[in-house]
Amino acid sequence: MEDRTVILTILDGTWGSPGSVLDLFLESFRIGLKTQRFLNHLVVAALDNQAYRYCTSIHPHCFQLAPVTSKLAKRKGSTSPDHLMLKKIKYDLLLEVIKLGYNIVFTEADVMWLRNPFVHFDPHARVTISCALRGTKILDKGLLYMKSSAEAIKFLKFLQFKRVLFPTYLDRSFCEMAVHKLRGHTKYVDTGYFGGFCEPSNNISKVYTMQSTCCDNIKSKVHDLRLVLDDWINFTARMSTNASKPSMGLSSFSWRAPKKCMRKKNAYT
Template identity: 30%
Template sequence: MPLCNDSSRNHAVAVALLFTGALYIFFSTRSNSDTISTHLQNINIPQPVFPQEELGAVLESAAAGNNNTVIIALVNRAYVEEVGEGRTMLDLFLGSFWEGEGTIPLLDHLLLVATDQTAYDRCRFRKLHCYKMDTKGVDLAGEKVFMSAGFIEMMWRRTHFLLDVLRRGYHILFTDTDVLWLRNPFSRLSNNGSLDMQISVDSNNVEAGHLINTGFFHVRSNNKTISLFHKWYDMRLNSPGVKEQDVLQKLLATGFFDQLGLNVAFLNTTQFSGFCEDSPDMGAVTTVHANCCRHIPAKVFDLTLVLSDWKSYKASHVNDKWSPHHKCGSSWKDNHYVPKT
């Protein structure tokens, strides 16, 4: 009996010691854990560094090493979707840089401004400088046939965007996406800073006046050009149903350019060609614009021929004749054409 009592007593003592040890370990661990937690809370964790404002960052990157000048083109879903035989307008546009003389390095300074997510995604896929324009309240994704309400709206949105870029201090070489770049245009443009604006025309017929075309132009950022673009954009309010090119033509005709003291040069179609008036000299041509054309399928078809003509000329320097622009010529009579939405 006494042996049994001693055994029980020893067992109870052992249990008590184990329980006491467990409590010590628990509270000791908790104390250490609380100490570490308090220490971590007292560490000065660096605040996150937010990225530079998106447009400012992409403009800075695209203009780097190019005299603060950025090449800008506007694209929407219609320009990145296939149009017959797997071709897209964007394919032709970028393809001309690869086929042109001295044009490949210019892709580093090209900014594609997308009006919709599809166009933006396609731009990112090609690893170019890309920016998605704010188009809240309007759908600019589908094809906007010449002089449709959507076309006019897109042109005015474009004008406002370019005004924003000028205000930021960047010079602009704007190009429509239906312009093929066959040679480096910077070698043909004045770069001494004396000209505020250099703009393409539909015809070299000076007697008919300078029929400007806003599909290709170079503009320097200064107070005069910013004032021009501000006035130009404001005039949309009094110009319902009128495209921005016609409004700019009116500002030129009424002397507003002179009032601002703008120095402007009009680019000759021999070098800066278009379907309205072909360049007679493939040895001088720099760009070819699918102007005087109504819709995308016709532009893609005829621009494909232009690129083929250019390749033949590069190979032999003999072929100096452009293929006829039949599709674009007949596009004006295509009353049954329905654009993709």
């Protein structure tokens, strides 16, 4: 982009295979409102050969990170070594890109882009993020914007340092760590704009992205994300038909997802 912003996601072969999450992720950009142009600025970082090969067959901007032997997406439980390793890879990659002078929008690949979320990113804040409070935990919403700055570099280097001293430190959410370390440099966005299966919102006029949170099983995740995109297609078609009376489309709309995904009270994936 003109302001040196790149959109970045990370996945392995479990999500990056035919008929899996990556297909739905890219489709969301194509059918979202004013989101198609962002595909030219979306970079997919593949964790293994399978994900890299498939990504290059359907998207022009893919690269492979150092091989990770374990199947990260199959692991359950936030304290598993694979979960912490994925966070290490993520933050190391963010640091390298930020140091090159690029601003970053990091998005999980199971986040469906339905509208342009950039309208909610503060160009003056070092980090723009949406956080969910569940019990005593501060959880991420699968999307964050980070500007290339001295503060961002210092923060990401701090995470590198802390994980050496305390290997489980990265088990915290990015939101929780940003609250404690970035404070005044962080802009928090209304969680209603960035939805998830844990707390689905039927206010379709407000939702910009939808993530398959509270969903461990890959088949259930793909099934329910397909429902999200199909519902979005039907909704936008209805709005076009009732352009003179937009409220007619809103009043009768509701998401069908989550359906197969287990809505566990304390789960977040």
